Every structure is written in structure tokens, then in C-alpha cells.
Amino acid sequence: PGFDAAVLATLGDGTALAVSGEPVVASDGSSWLPVTSGGQSGYVPAGYIVAAPVAAPEPAAAPELVTATEPVVATEPIPANSTVPAETGGLTTTDANLRSGPSADAAILQVLPPGTAVSIDGGAENGFVPVSGANGSGWVAAELLAGGEAALPPPLVADPDGAVTLPPTEASSSVPAASSETAPAPEAAAAAPATVRADSTGIIWPMSGGEWEVVQGYNNGTHTNRSGFAQYKYSLDWARVDGNTAGQPVYAPVSGTVQWTDRGSGGMLVDAGNGYGVAVFHVTIDRGIGRGDSIERGQPIGTVSGPGGDGYMSMAHIDVTVWQLNGRGHEAVPFSGPNAIAGQEFPDTGGANQHMGATVSP
Incomplete structure (x- = not known):
């Protein structure tokens, strides 16, 4: 088990696998399942596997038949009520x-x-x-x-005032201890470049201090448009180069109105009021911040989640996403043009995992 282990074969979507044992955690913290397929045995990342449809629960402890697919990461708030086909x-x-x-x-x-x-x-x-x-x-x-x-149901329908009602979710309420090395809050006004476009969303860096790098870029892994609602093709995951990411302070990347916060994903969406909204995920959000609150860019909103924190997913990092809001949902757009981050553009250059390894010192 591990991403540095030898590749035995490449399995396409829908490949039938038999899980032959309990999950194994590799040295890098990733979770792997022992499987067999076509007479060959090996390990597959646990997040790439979902259970195949079953007619009824089996009383025996025999391995379940599962199907390889894209990893599923819950990064969106779950609406209160929805329908799902049985079985x-x-x-x-x-x-x-x-x-x-x-x-x-x-x-x-x-x-x-x-x-x-x-x-x-x-x-x-x-x-x-x-x-x-x-x-x-x-x-x-x-x-x-x-x-x-x-x-999950079809895309959410906003109230007449544009607000979306969200339910509570189950997630740990523990807050990771603050890092021994934290950065000062950025100055809201000074964080944006002097030559801001007239139509700019006014996005600034939600983190400050040290060197940060992209650890997952556009159009890769969980950063894809999985449905009309789950739009993440242009998301960027950031972590500190020195590894001191958990507990780092996080700041509002844009001024506007909080549309939702979600403890399950460690997420918050701010409507900038110009047709765009900026979301952050994997952050332990200040419990005093909620839907409908006005927020100013540069305002402290929480800390990057570590193990046990809200929305923590295998490693400490912060996901930043910008959406074009349309009243019934949202569409992922790149950080370019009016949505450049502090004047720095990350355009769609084509291909997978775009901007992976890019570094900034906000």
C-alpha cells in the first residue's frame, strides 16, 4: 500500500473488485484496501472504491463486491431532505x-x-x-x-432573497490547537493590488505568512465537475511548504454575505455581490460566523483544520474555490480575470492537475 508502490495494473471505471481484507494505512497517511480482480491481488486507494448495488444485506462476512470509481469527497453541505432510489x-x-x-x-x-x-x-x-x-x-x-x-438532490433552489437553507451535519467539534508559528492578519485594504479591475471580485489570499504551494490543481482527483451542483474543476488546494499548515489562521478571501457554513466539510461560501462567490473548505470556521452575516475580506474566520478538525481530509490544507452564482446553483470558474487572487492569475491552461506545485508567499 502507498502511492510509491509499484503499479501492477490500471483498472478502469466500473471494474469489479473483491475486497479481501481490512483497510491499511500507508506511511503517508493514505488509506488503501486489499483487493483481487481477474486473479490478481493488490491495493487500491480506499477513496476510489464504492460498494456495488446490493439487493439486501448479507449475513455472512464474505468480501463485498465493489466498483472502482472516482474518489468521493464530501465537500458540500447536504440538503435537509432528498430522495434516492432504493437498494x-x-x-x-x-x-x-x-x-x-x-x-x-x-x-x-x-x-x-x-x-x-x-x-x-x-x-x-x-x-x-x-x-x-x-x-x-x-x-x-x-x-x-x-x-x-x-x-443528493438536484441543484439547490435559493430563497427569493438568495439565501440557501442548510441543515446541521455531523462532524467533530474539536478545534485543533493553534500553531506555534502563526502569521499576522493581512490588511484587508492593502492585500489587493492597487490596479484592481473595475469588475473585480476583490479576492485576496485567505492565508498569510510562509511559503504555500498547490498540492492539488485544476481538473484532477476530487477537483472535477461531478454534477451540475458539485462543481470543483477549478479548485486549488494549498498547504505550507514547511508542513506547518494545521492551525494556521484563515481570513475571509472576499467581502460580502455569508451564504452558508458547513462543519462537515469545514466550508464557507461568501457571496461577493457581483455574481461570484468564493468558498473555502477544510477550515475550522469560527462558530460565531453564520449564514447572512456580512464579512470583510481579511477578517479572521478560523484556522486550517488538522486531524479531528472540521472537514479534515488526510492532510492539512485549505481548498479555495470561486463560483459564478446563478440563483439555482453555481458554476466553477478559474482564478483569472476578475477573479485573480491578489492580482495573480491562475488561468485554465488545459490538461490535468493544472498549477500543481505553484508557490506563493502571501
């Missing part, structure tokens, strides 16, 4: 609480380990989906379930 399957991506009802306050029946295959039995309620399997039945937070995307 679809899912796979837990981390330790997941099986609860007695669709609420973070419902009793915990048991904890499902990573890689547990379950049947999704209905639509999502309050960000939870009803499931059943060899471990019994109950409710699991959709954000902890690969395959839980089947419970």
Missing part, C-alpha cells in the same frame, strides 16, 4: 457512527469501521441517510459515506 450501496470512508435516527443527537448504536459496506435504504434527512447491513440498520452521516452522493 443502492455505500462504503464508509472513516469511522462512522451508526445512529438510531437522522440527527447528531440520536443514540449511537455502534461505530462502523472504514470500508464497511452498507445498503442505502432511502432519502437523506438532515444530512443523514438510512442504511442497513451485516451490522444492523440505522442512520449514518452522508458525508462519511462513499456512495452517499446518491442521496
Whole structure:
């Protein structure tokens, strides 16, 4: 297991695999599943595998049949109610609480380990989906379930005033300790270049101090447009070059109105008021910030999440995304033109993982 291990074969989307054991954590912290396919055995990243549809839970502990697909990362708030076809399957991506009802306050029946295959039995309620399997039945937070995307409805419909109502989600409430080396808050006015375009969204860097690099670029891995709602093709993931990322302060990248915050993804979207909105993810957002609040660019909003923090995903980093808002959803656009970050452009250059390794010192 590990990204530096020898490649035995390349498996296409939809390849049938048999999981032959428990998940294994590699030295770099990534999770891998032992599998067999076509008589050959090896390891596949756990995030690339979802359970195939199942007609009913199996009482035996035999390996579940799963299907290779793109990794599923819950980075969007889950609407309160939605519909899903019966008899679809899912796979837990981390330790997941099986609860007695669709609420973070419902009793915990048991904890499902990573890689547990379950049947999704209905639509999502309050960000939870009803499931059943060899471990019994109950409710699991959709954000902890690969395959839980089947419970997502069509694009959200905004209220007449443009606000979107969001439900609570299940995520850790722990806040990582502040780094021993933190940067001072950027000056909101001085952070933007002097020659700002008249139509500029006015985006500044949401982090400050040290050298930061792109650890996942455009059009790669989880940064794709998976649906009309899940638009992440032009997202950029940033981490400090020295590795001192967790606990670093995060600042509002733009002035405007907070459209939502979501603890499950560590996310927040700010509507800049010019047809664009800027979102950050994997951040432990200040609990005093909520939907409808006015916010100024450069205002402290939280810290980069470490293990146990809101939206933490395998390594500490901050995801920055800009969307063109249309009232019923949003469309991913690159950080260029009116959406350059502090005057620095990241255009669409074609190909995969664009701007990977680019560095800045905000």
C-alpha cells in the first residue's frame, strides 16, 4: 500500500473488485484496501472504491463486491431532505457512527469501521441517510459515506432573497490547537493590488505568512465537475511548504454575505455581490460566523483544520474555490480575470492537475 508502490495494473471505471481484507494505512497517511480482480491481488486507494448495488444485506462476512470509481469527497453541505432510489450501496470512508435516527443527537448504536459496506435504504434527512447491513440498520452521516452522493438532490433552489437553507451535519467539534508559528492578519485594504479591475471580485489570499504551494490543481482527483451542483474543476488546494499548515489562521478571501457554513466539510461560501462567490473548505470556521452575516475580506474566520478538525481530509490544507452564482446553483470558474487572487492569475491552461506545485508567499 502507498502511492510509491509499484503499479501492477490500471483498472478502469466500473471494474469489479473483491475486497479481501481490512483497510491499511500507508506511511503517508493514505488509506488503501486489499483487493483481487481477474486473479490478481493488490491495493487500491480506499477513496476510489464504492460498494456495488446490493439487493439486501448479507449475513455472512464474505468480501463485498465493489466498483472502482472516482474518489468521493464530501465537500458540500447536504440538503435537509432528498430522495434516492432504493437498494443502492455505500462504503464508509472513516469511522462512522451508526445512529438510531437522522440527527447528531440520536443514540449511537455502534461505530462502523472504514470500508464497511452498507445498503442505502432511502432519502437523506438532515444530512443523514438510512442504511442497513451485516451490522444492523440505522442512520449514518452522508458525508462519511462513499456512495452517499446518491442521496443528493438536484441543484439547490435559493430563497427569493438568495439565501440557501442548510441543515446541521455531523462532524467533530474539536478545534485543533493553534500553531506555534502563526502569521499576522493581512490588511484587508492593502492585500489587493492597487490596479484592481473595475469588475473585480476583490479576492485576496485567505492565508498569510510562509511559503504555500498547490498540492492539488485544476481538473484532477476530487477537483472535477461531478454534477451540475458539485462543481470543483477549478479548485486549488494549498498547504505550507514547511508542513506547518494545521492551525494556521484563515481570513475571509472576499467581502460580502455569508451564504452558508458547513462543519462537515469545514466550508464557507461568501457571496461577493457581483455574481461570484468564493468558498473555502477544510477550515475550522469560527462558530460565531453564520449564514447572512456580512464579512470583510481579511477578517479572521478560523484556522486550517488538522486531524479531528472540521472537514479534515488526510492532510492539512485549505481548498479555495470561486463560483459564478446563478440563483439555482453555481458554476466553477478559474482564478483569472476578475477573479485573480491578489492580482495573480491562475488561468485554465488545459490538461490535468493544472498549477500543481505553484508557490506563493502571501
